[in-house]
Amino acid sequence: MNIKKFLPVLFLLLSFNFYAQGERMKEKKEQIKALKVAFLTTELDLTTSEAEKFWPLYNTFDDKQFELRHQKMKTLMKRMDDGGLDKMTEKEASAFLAQMESNDEELFLLRKKFTANLKGVIPATKIIKLRKSEEDFNRKLLQQYRDKGPRR
Template sequence: MNIKQIIPFLLLLTSFNFYGQDAGMKEKKEQIKTLKVAFLTTELDLTTREAEKFWPIYNTFDDKQFEIRHQKMRAFKSRMSDSAFNNMTEKEANALLTQMDSADEELYLLRKKFTKNLREVMSAKKIIKLKKSEEDFNRKLLHQYRSSKK
């Protein structure tokens, strides 16, 4: 087999590998989402009426939050590698800082709108309980991840 035959074969294998990783990440994300829904449902003890209105609002919020964090922040992370960071000018650093602040502000405004929408569906006490339940879920997930690494 000569080099002209090997290179397309290697590229094909590499593309399948990347596709497999992407599919694996989507599957893990769906598993986590399923666990989160079950956890929040139990913790919040929503009435049927509350649940019917809550889940569409929550899912929209969660999807937008994921998009902001993973699409916009991914661009920042690529520019934060040691080599990129060491070669960054002050002007580029200021521009990156401005973009990071913008993403943080976008997340804040999204959260604020989410809370406003929830006030029409449930009590303030349940909204606070939701925030606490999300933090508890994330803490448990992180603990479980750390335990599996050992």
């Protein structure tokens, strides 16, 4: 078979594979989000009135938090590829560290604003319960991942 004819077919197959992986990741994210909503709903025991006000705030916060963390990880991974961290000058490392601290500060301010917004929606005890429930959910998810191990 002529290689020139084979390359476009190979490229097409690889494109479908990457697209399918992206779709699977999106499905996993949605599945985890659904499990998290169910878990938090059970743990917080929100009234109908509280739930109507809580979920739009929470979903906005959660999406923004995910975006910030994803951006942070993407930047970090990009730096780590090809031994980038080992080749970094002190000046570059300081700038990178400042960028990481800025991102952490942004996450902190996002959480602080979210908590302030929640104070008018649910009682302080449920806000504290929310923090604990989020940590419990993350711990449970991590344990489940460890128990199953990475799939190949």
